[in-house]
Amino acid sequence: MFETTKALVLREVKYKEADRILTLFTADNGKITAKARGALRRNSRTAAATQQLSWSDMTLFFNKGKWTVNEASVIEAFDGLKGDIAAFALGSYFAECVEALSVEDQKEPELLSLALNSLWALSRGLHDPRKIKAAFELRLMSLSGYLPSVDRCAVCGAERPDEPVFDLLDGRLFCRRCCTRGSAVSLDDRSLEAMRYILSAPPKQIFSFALAGDALVTLGFAAENYLLAQTERSFGTLEYYKQFKTD
Ligand SMILES: [Zn+2]
Known part of the structure; x- marks a missing residue:
């Protein structure tokens, strides 16, 4: 199941080689944990939007009780x-x-x-x-x-x-x-x-x-x-x- 929502990245933790485990505060589901696969890979399209304190548009995939970030783009980076x-x-x-x-x-x-x-x-x-x-x-x-x-x-x-x-x-x-x-x-x-x-x-x-x-x-x-x-x-x-x- 795919879902789009706006999300504030409360916390990011590096996981394995290039993944991030995120604590997100989403507009539609409140606080959730999600994995962003390959977010730390060079040229990753989700890198900026899955950084701590980024406010982003996200497409999330929900399967077997777990959320994964499918796409993400920054709305406000709080530069x-x-x-x-x-x-x-x-x-x-x-x-x-x-x-x-x-x-x-x-x-x-x-x-x-x-x-x-x-x-x-x-x-x-x-x-x-x-x-x-x-x-x-x-x-x-x-x-x-x-x-x-x-x-x-x-x-x-x-x-x-x-x-x-x-x-x-x-x-x-x-x-x-x-x-x-x-x-x-x-x-x-x-x-x-x-x-x-x-x-x-x-x-x-x-x-x-x-x-x-x-x-x-x-x-x-x-x-x-x-x-x-x-x-x-x-x-x-x-x-x-x-x-x-x-x-
Ligand atoms: Zn008094």
């Missing part, structure tokens, strides 16, 4: 990532997160849009990468069933806590004096405002907030550690990205 090692590392982290939080064989259009919009913004240098990363992480958590609850203090109901803190284990907001938990991290007015913006903005506007300096670092710390606390795992690509990060 801006390929010439910038830090940006590529961050894009690879986005891909690893999507792989970790998506469900095999399940169509997830919002998650796919989030991944593509984030890679696009990163590739084009449209925003500070730290803003893109925090927005990606928070929206990913929200789409994956871990929506933080940051409208008001979970104890006293204050909408603007004097010293806001965010609990990484249950995703709730507290005033510092209301919070008895060791798993909470500090926010400030501006990072809390940005977090609320990111969680409520239309999908294509999630990066359109103004934040810099310490408040951006605070937001980044909370977003990353919330994702790590909820997923209860580490990400090799995140460790790799941090080698290039300058802040």
Whole structure:
């Protein structure tokens, strides 16, 4: 059975002489594993389209429970990532997160849009990468069933806590004096405002907030550690990205 779909290459692993085993996030079937035979052979027609972080049109063949890439052509190569090692590392982290939080064989259009919009913004240098990363992480958590609850203090109901803190284990907001938990991290007015913006903005506007300096670092710390606390795992690509990060 042949099927055509658009697919984002989340991961590629060399297999045998010239094949690739791909983890694809497809528009029609969600996350699948597919083999691209001969993709590493010289003059291969599928080489570019089966590279990690390529967004491609693919014709796939499904037989006995296994997918094979029959034809593939690049729609968007995200070239801006390929010439910038830090940006590529961050894009690879986005891909690893999507792989970790998506469900095999399940169509997830919002998650796919989030991944593509984030890679696009990163590739084009449209925003500070730290803003893109925090927005990606928070929206990913929200789409994956871990929506933080940051409208008001979970104890006293204050909408603007004097010293806001965010609990990484249950995703709730507290005033510092209301919070008895060791798993909470500090926010400030501006990072809390940005977090609320990111969680409520239309999908294509999630990066359109103004934040810099310490408040951006605070937001980044909370977003990353919330994702790590909820997923209860580490990400090799995140460790790799941090080698290039300058802040
Ligand atoms: Zn309170």
